[in-house]
Every structure is written in C-alpha cells, then in structure tokens.
Amino acid sequence: MSVLEFDSVTKAYGRKKALDNLSFSLGENKITGLIGRNGAGKTTMLKIAAGFMKETSGDVRAFGEHPFNNLMVSANMIMIDNDMNMPTALDLEEIMASAADFYHNWDMDLAKKLFDYFSLNPRQTHTGLSKGMKNTFNAILGLASRCPLTIFDEPTNGMDAGVRKDFYRALLKDYIAYPRTIIISSHHLSEVEDILEDILLLKDGQQFLHMPVEELREYAVVVSGKEEAINSWLRGHEVFHKSDQAFGRSYAVIRNDLTDDQIGVAMKSGLEFSTISNEDLCLYLTSQEKGGIDDVFNKG
Amino acid sequence: MSIVFLLLLIILLALSFGGFSNKIFGTRIMSGSGITKVFAGYFIILLGAGILSLMISVDETFKGDFLTDKEIEENDRLNSDIYPTIESGKIDEAEGLTKKESWEFPLKGRLLDVKIMNQHAQIFIEKVDSLEENVEVTHYSTYSYMDNIDITDRFPSPDIQLDGTILKIFPPDHVTIKLVKFSKAFPFTQFYEYGEQISNGYGMMQGMDFIYIRVPADIELSGDGYVIN
Amino acid sequence: MYLTKVSLLDVVAKQFRFKLKSFRGMFTSLMLLQVMAILFSLGGEGGGGGGSDTFSYDMKFYSGNIIMAFMLIWAFISAIVVTTQAYRYDDYAFVANRLSSHLANILFLGWASVIGGVTFALASQSLKLSVLFLKDREFIESHPLTLLQMTEGLAATILYLFLFTAIGYLVGMLVQWNKIFMIILPGLLFGSLFLNVLLGSESTFVIDIGQFFVRETSFLLFTLKVLLASALTYGIAAWVSNSLEVRK
Incomplete structure (x- = not known):
C-alpha cells in the first residue's frame, strides 16, 4: 500500500504554478528525502500532503483518503515545520501533554528524555524560544508522536551542528524501533543522506527524480579533460552540467549510462572520470540553466 | 451612556x-x-x-411593599375621585385612603376654632348627631410611593392639640428619604412584569393628607376647614 | 504501523480540552473587564431628587447593566479573537479538521458564556454589596426575585453572551475571509445609526434585531430564539470559513 500518492497534482497561485503536474507515490515505512531548491514547491507539496492546503487539480491520497480537511489523515499525520503555531498560553510541558492527548501513539517517555537531553525548560512558552530551540522542540513533537506519516519540513533550521547530528541519530533509532513513513525536506542533502532510503527531487514544481539513494550514487559521473576533447566526446551523452576551468580544461557531469567501449574511447582522448557527491549532483540537477554562478562573472 | x-x-x-x-x-x-x-x-x-x-x-434594606404598575394606575384613578367623595361626606366609602391616626378631645363649651399652623393638609369638618361632648379628629392619607415602593408609612401624622376652644394642627416633622436603588441587569428583569417599570419611571408620588374632624351638631365653628354639612 | 481510527466526537472532546488551556487568556480579559466594569458602575447610573415643604428625597441608581454591557463586548471580541489566524492555526498543530475545529470553538465559547454568566451574576452581587456599604442611604433592590426568576435570569445572561459569541464568530470569519469587511461591517452599523439620527426614526435594522430578543417576555421563546439565531450565525460562519485554507 502506498502511504502517500500524488497523481498529476497541480497547485497554482494565480498564474504561477507551485506544483506542476506532480506525480509520485511513497511506499510504507520508508524515509524519503525531499530535495529541491527554494521555490521548487517542496513546502507546497508537503502542505498539500498534510491536508493543510487544497490542490488546484489532480488527485492526492494519503492512506487512501483525500487529506484535505480529513480527520483520519490528521490523526495519523504530523507535519513539523518552521512556522508551526503553538498556543501562546501553554508552556512546553503543557504542549507535550496536549500532544499526548491528541496522538494515539505518543511516547511521553521518549519526549521527556529528549526534552531533558536538549536542556529545554518545561516552563518556557513556545513563542519565547529561539529559532533553534523552537525547531528542536518541534522535532521532539514529530518524533514522539510516532505518526504513521511524519513530515519534517526543514527541521534543522537554526539548530547548531551538534543538535542536528543528535536529531538525525534519534530519528534513525526511533525509526528502526518503530518503522513509519517519514518525509524530510532539506537543503542539505549531505546532512541527511545517511539516513535516507529514497530521494525525491523536485524542480519547478515537477518531479525530477525519485529513486533510492543508492541508485543516485550511480546516477551520474564527472568527466574532465581538455576542452576540445570533452566537447567532441560529449555528443550523444546526457549532460547535466558543464563548466570551463582554467588552462583550457573542461568539466562535465553526465548521466552514468556509459558502456565500457565509451569509457575506453574517452580514456584514450585523455579524459578522466571521477564520482560526484549526491549533494553536488542535486545542485547541478536542479540548477536553472546550464552553467552556474561562474557564468555571471564570465560575461567578458 | x-x-x-x-x-x-x-x-x-x-x-x-x-x-x-x-x-x-x-x-x-x-x-x-x-x-x-x-x-x-x-x-x-x-x-x-x-x-x-x-x-x-x-x-x-428599605422597608416597604412593592406596588405593581397595575396597582399604581388603580391608585391614580382613585385619587382623582377622592376629593368629591370626601366633600360629599362619604369618607367611609372612599377607597385608597389609609387611616393613620385619630385623636379624641373633650369639648368645653359650644365653640371650636380650627387653626392649621402650616397648610399641608385638607381639613374637612362634619357635624354629627352622635357626638355630644367630644371632638374626633382623624388623619387620613392617600398612598405615597417612590419608584413603585409604598412609602405611605414614612409620613408621620401632624401633632394636634386642643387649647381651650382652639384646635391647633401642627405640621409634622420634615421627612427626608435618601435612597440608593440597585437593579439587576436587564436579562434578570426581561421576563417579568417589573421589566417595564424602570423605563416608565414612575418616580415619586406624595400622597394627599386629609384631617377629618367630627364635631357635635350644635357646635359653632370658626377658622380653617371645609364644613361638609 | 497501524492507523488510528478517530471519531469526530472524540477529536472535538480533545480539542475542547485543549482549548480550555490554550484560550485561558480569555478569562484574564474577562477578569480585567469585570473589575473595570465594577469600578465604572460604582459611579452610579444616575439619580434624582425633589420634595415638598414636608418632604424631600434623593435617589441614586445602581445596576448591573454596565457590567452586562462589558460582558457582551467581551463575548463578542473573544469570539473574534478565536477566529483570527493564529488561533485557527493552533488547532492544526494537532489533530483537527474544519468541522471539529468549529464544533470545539462553539463548545468552548458556550463554556466561556457559562463562566461569563456566572461570574457576571457574582460581580453584580459584589456591586450590590459595595452599594450596601453606602451607610447614609437606605437601600432598595428593585425586584426581589424568586429562585426560579434568578435561575432564568442567569440562563438568559448566558444565552445573551452566547448569542454575542456567535455574532463575533461570524464577524471574525467574514473579516478573515475578506479584509474589506473590516470597513463594511462598521460602516453598516454606524450608517444605520446615523440614518436613525438623521431621519429621527425609532427603528433601524440593528435596533430592530435587538428588539427581537430584548422584547421577548417568554423565557422559553427567548431561549428558542437565541439558540436558533446562534445556530444560524455559527452555521453561516462555518460556511464562510470553507473558502479559507485550513492552514498556510
């Protein structure tokens, strides 16, 4: 059964389409990383999945039901994001008590332990927290509620490096003990990719890639060498990114669908192959145009 | 407001x-x-x-009975009839009157001079055959009310003395009432007859005072007062 | 991981419990407004005096009406506050849908009306108590009420408050739906009042609506009128909110 399914979903704000005919399906009990640049539609997609927003067209299913304004989906889903609203009248301890009342699977023991570990003050109000502390607290809510669909939208914003590491480690441990479907959106793939199983890459409101992280590692390869050699060799290959470097050398990221023959030809023309980190690859894959920041400065 | x-x-x-x-x-x-x-x-x-x-x-709390709007209207009606009723000598038939106090004085001689020291009450004098050596004086008043509360009892009777042949009627002490009234908010009064009262504002109504004097038939009268027969 | 089955009533009950805590600021404002209203009321609502040769009188009037007016404003504004974005979004921090959110809000505002009504009756008694301490004056209470009449009065107070929460809820939702109502609604209210003054007429739309409730002398009919009107108003508010996003 698929926990979350989008079928040609479009969300338009006026003439701008935040989501454009997006289709994908998330299987049960997987941690999926949602990657994309700012404005790629990540948050819009997550809010539609959580039932906070209504799609303009297409069909969305969470647990087989339409999530918008749906009580069953709401009870089995929690979305942790940066602008989570918490009542100003409640202190943190009371918020946790309320969460325990609402969420059937809530683990107060875990929540309390994490709360103490991150040295939060139970008498504090949510609005009184610093950004990092707020997100730490929200993350605790997301973990301890143990919802079958748990969504984290940029959960680590403002957290310091140590807390980020701890959070992801806690997430992984709790996920192993209590498997559930988790979506994490992040700018920093390198930070989360160790715990991800699948990756969903959005670009311009469309699905660009959806594959296991392992496959992504094999997805592309870097080739570099003399500019002319590269230019002639690249014909017929899918190029994700190409840039010129100093001393007449060029650098290209291409689809890793090379045959041994092709590799042999390349080696003969003095081209070198290397691997690319997933984070860099995603950056190239989602960049608006070929080239990059260098082009801005290479007008002359 | x-x-x-x-x-x-x-x-x-x-x-x-x-x-x-x-x-x-x-x-x-x-x-x-x-x-x-x-x-x-x-x-x-x-x-x-x-x-x-x-x-x-x-x-x-302030002592006094509450009068309903109906009772007050009834009173107003009676008050307008009361003067002619008494004038025609039928004080016993008059409605809406309270008998407040009565005095009896032995008479010496056949003369009576009635003197009211301060004109605050109407004086009626009736000659009756049944009396021989006495004067009977009675103080009546109509109802007084303030904001629907009967305050008739608040007004004392005048002091009346017979000095030789002169019947002196002294005014009563000045009466001062200082009140504070507390009413419930409108939802508490909406469903009852009282509800309308406050807005109608009956305010204050001071009753009329009557001094009714009965004297033997053969007496010679002088001074104040309306002689009925 | 198995899915949790939920029933609407269960969620509404949970949200109500949640709102009892998260909306408790409303009771601070209730307290502040009541104290303010008692202080205002201590000035008295007016009085009168007069007399004759033999008699003079002087009266001062006090009543619970000022406190009641404050309470109605409180009910109205509190309901508006409930409809503001921050408070609406609070619901979606946890389990909710629109229906459950509206039902829990109505339930909470009903509860707030009860608390408002009871504290109003007590605050009114406190005012009476302080009036009793005016030692140089004799005290009258306008109407000695029977226990049944007291109970009906309290119930009517609560119903009035509830009606005002319903109106506030609708006004709040309209404003959330389109900010233009922030101008239109006061415009209609004051326009109607100005027309009243200009034309010198007794009745305006707003006053007529008020008369519909205030002139009702049967408690049973009054209850019916208020409950139906509140249900209708809340219904329209819920319908209006359908065009709002659940949460952004």
Whole structure:
C-alpha cells in the first residue's frame, strides 16, 4: 500500500504554478528525502500532503483518503515545520501533554528524555524560544508522536551542528524501533543522506527524480579533460552540467549510462572520470540553466 | 451612556484586529497555569462577596411593599375621585385612603376654632348627631410611593392639640428619604412584569393628607376647614 | 504501523480540552473587564431628587447593566479573537479538521458564556454589596426575585453572551475571509445609526434585531430564539470559513 500518492497534482497561485503536474507515490515505512531548491514547491507539496492546503487539480491520497480537511489523515499525520503555531498560553510541558492527548501513539517517555537531553525548560512558552530551540522542540513533537506519516519540513533550521547530528541519530533509532513513513525536506542533502532510503527531487514544481539513494550514487559521473576533447566526446551523452576551468580544461557531469567501449574511447582522448557527491549532483540537477554562478562573472 | 459604550466598542474592535489584541485578549500577559490560579482566586473573591451580599441584605434594606404598575394606575384613578367623595361626606366609602391616626378631645363649651399652623393638609369638618361632648379628629392619607415602593408609612401624622376652644394642627416633622436603588441587569428583569417599570419611571408620588374632624351638631365653628354639612 | 481510527466526537472532546488551556487568556480579559466594569458602575447610573415643604428625597441608581454591557463586548471580541489566524492555526498543530475545529470553538465559547454568566451574576452581587456599604442611604433592590426568576435570569445572561459569541464568530470569519469587511461591517452599523439620527426614526435594522430578543417576555421563546439565531450565525460562519485554507 502506498502511504502517500500524488497523481498529476497541480497547485497554482494565480498564474504561477507551485506544483506542476506532480506525480509520485511513497511506499510504507520508508524515509524519503525531499530535495529541491527554494521555490521548487517542496513546502507546497508537503502542505498539500498534510491536508493543510487544497490542490488546484489532480488527485492526492494519503492512506487512501483525500487529506484535505480529513480527520483520519490528521490523526495519523504530523507535519513539523518552521512556522508551526503553538498556543501562546501553554508552556512546553503543557504542549507535550496536549500532544499526548491528541496522538494515539505518543511516547511521553521518549519526549521527556529528549526534552531533558536538549536542556529545554518545561516552563518556557513556545513563542519565547529561539529559532533553534523552537525547531528542536518541534522535532521532539514529530518524533514522539510516532505518526504513521511524519513530515519534517526543514527541521534543522537554526539548530547548531551538534543538535542536528543528535536529531538525525534519534530519528534513525526511533525509526528502526518503530518503522513509519517519514518525509524530510532539506537543503542539505549531505546532512541527511545517511539516513535516507529514497530521494525525491523536485524542480519547478515537477518531479525530477525519485529513486533510492543508492541508485543516485550511480546516477551520474564527472568527466574532465581538455576542452576540445570533452566537447567532441560529449555528443550523444546526457549532460547535466558543464563548466570551463582554467588552462583550457573542461568539466562535465553526465548521466552514468556509459558502456565500457565509451569509457575506453574517452580514456584514450585523455579524459578522466571521477564520482560526484549526491549533494553536488542535486545542485547541478536542479540548477536553472546550464552553467552556474561562474557564468555571471564570465560575461567578458 | 450609550455613546460611551459605542466608543468603547470601537476602541476594543480596533484593538482586536491589531496585534495589540493578543496582549489583552490573548495571553502574553501571563502564561501557563498562572492565569488559571489568578482566575480561580478572582472567582473565590466574587463568590465570597456574593454570599456576603445575600447574608447582609435582609435587615439593611428599605422597608416597604412593592406596588405593581397595575396597582399604581388603580391608585391614580382613585385619587382623582377622592376629593368629591370626601366633600360629599362619604369618607367611609372612599377607597385608597389609609387611616393613620385619630385623636379624641373633650369639648368645653359650644365653640371650636380650627387653626392649621402650616397648610399641608385638607381639613374637612362634619357635624354629627352622635357626638355630644367630644371632638374626633382623624388623619387620613392617600398612598405615597417612590419608584413603585409604598412609602405611605414614612409620613408621620401632624401633632394636634386642643387649647381651650382652639384646635391647633401642627405640621409634622420634615421627612427626608435618601435612597440608593440597585437593579439587576436587564436579562434578570426581561421576563417579568417589573421589566417595564424602570423605563416608565414612575418616580415619586406624595400622597394627599386629609384631617377629618367630627364635631357635635350644635357646635359653632370658626377658622380653617371645609364644613361638609 | 497501524492507523488510528478517530471519531469526530472524540477529536472535538480533545480539542475542547485543549482549548480550555490554550484560550485561558480569555478569562484574564474577562477578569480585567469585570473589575473595570465594577469600578465604572460604582459611579452610579444616575439619580434624582425633589420634595415638598414636608418632604424631600434623593435617589441614586445602581445596576448591573454596565457590567452586562462589558460582558457582551467581551463575548463578542473573544469570539473574534478565536477566529483570527493564529488561533485557527493552533488547532492544526494537532489533530483537527474544519468541522471539529468549529464544533470545539462553539463548545468552548458556550463554556466561556457559562463562566461569563456566572461570574457576571457574582460581580453584580459584589456591586450590590459595595452599594450596601453606602451607610447614609437606605437601600432598595428593585425586584426581589424568586429562585426560579434568578435561575432564568442567569440562563438568559448566558444565552445573551452566547448569542454575542456567535455574532463575533461570524464577524471574525467574514473579516478573515475578506479584509474589506473590516470597513463594511462598521460602516453598516454606524450608517444605520446615523440614518436613525438623521431621519429621527425609532427603528433601524440593528435596533430592530435587538428588539427581537430584548422584547421577548417568554423565557422559553427567548431561549428558542437565541439558540436558533446562534445556530444560524455559527452555521453561516462555518460556511464562510470553507473558502479559507485550513492552514498556510
């Protein structure tokens, strides 16, 4: 059964389409990383999945039901994001008590332990927290509620490096003990990719890639060498990114669908192959145009 | 007063749409369970005051019966008839009169001079055959009320003395009533007859005083007073 | 991981419990407004005096009406505050849908009306108590009420408050739906009042609506009128809110 399914979903704000005919399906009990640049539609997609927003067209299913304004989906889903609203009248301890009342699977023991570990003050109000502390607290809510669909939208914003590491480690441990479907959106793939199983890459409101992280590692390869050699060799290959470097050398990221023959030809023309980190690859894959920041400065 | 409320309403409305409202109607002032405790304290104080007000109100309140609007209307009707009724000598048939006090004085001689020291009451004199050596004086009054409360009893009778052949009627002491009236808010009065009273505002009505003097038939009268027969 | 089955009533009950805590600031404002209203009321509502040669009198009037007016404003504004974005979004921090959110809000505002009504009755008694301490004056209470009449009065107070929460809720939702109502609604209200003054007429739309409730002398009919009107108003508010996003 698929926990979350989008079928040609479009969300338009006026003439701008935040989501454009997006289709994908998330299987049960997987941690999926949602990657994309700012404005790629990540948050819009997550809010539609959580039932906070209504799609303009297409069909969305969470647990087989339409999530918008749906009580069953709401009870089995929690979305942790940066602008989570918490009542100003409640202190943190009371918020946790309320969460325990609402969420059937809530683990107060875990929540309390994490709360103490991150040295939060139970008498504090949510609005009184610093950004990092707020997100730490929200993350605790997301973990301890143990919802079958748990969504984290940029959960680590403002957290310091140590807390980020701890959070992801806690997430992984709790996920192993209590498997559930988790979506994490992040700018920093390198930070989360160790715990991800699948990756969903959005670009311009469309699905660009959806594959296991392992496959992504094999997805592309870097080739570099003399500019002319590269230019002639690249014909017929899918190029994700190409840039010129100093001393007449060029650098290209291409689809890793090379045959041994092709590799042999390349080696003969003095081209070198290397691997690319997933984070860099995603950056190239989602960049608006070929080239990059260098082009801005290479007008002359 | 309504203008003030209207202004207040506007101000509060403005506040409620601005961010300021959260300071007043939200909870930025106090957070957590502190509010609940403060509110509980407030409630206990109110409860104490409420119980206290029920306990002490009984013997402190103004004595007097409530008249309904109907009773007051009836009274007004009777009051207009009362003068001719008494004038025609039928005081016993007059309705709406309270007999407040009566005096009896032995007469010496066949003369009576009636003197009212301050014109505050109507004097009627009736010659009756049944009396021989006495004068009978009775003080009657119609109802007085203030805001629907019967205050007839509040007005004392005049002091009356027979000095030789002169019957002197001294005015009663000045009566001062200082009142404070507390009415319940409108939802408490809406469903009852009383509800309309406050708006109608009957205010204050002072009753008429009558001094009715009966003298033997053969007496010779002089001075104040209307002689019926 | 198995899915949790939920029933609407269960969620509404949970949200109501949640709102009892998260909206408790409303009771702070209730307290502040009541104290303010008692202080205002202590000035008295007016009085009169007069007399004759043999008699003079002097009266002062006090009543719970000022406190009641404050309470109605409180009910109205509190309901508006409930409809503001921050408070609406609070619901969606946890389990909710629109229906459950509206039902829990109505339930909470009903509860607030009860608290408002009871504290109003007590605050009114406190005012009476302080009036009793005016030692140089004799005290009268306008109408000695029977227990049944007291109970009906309290119930009517609560119903009035509830009616005002319903109106506030609708006004708040309209404003959330389109900010233009922030101008239109006061415009209609004051326009109607100005027309009243200009034309010198007794009745305006707003006053007529008020008369519909205030002139009702049967408690049973009054209850029916208020409950139906509140249900209708809340219904329209819920319908209006359908065009709002659940949460952004």
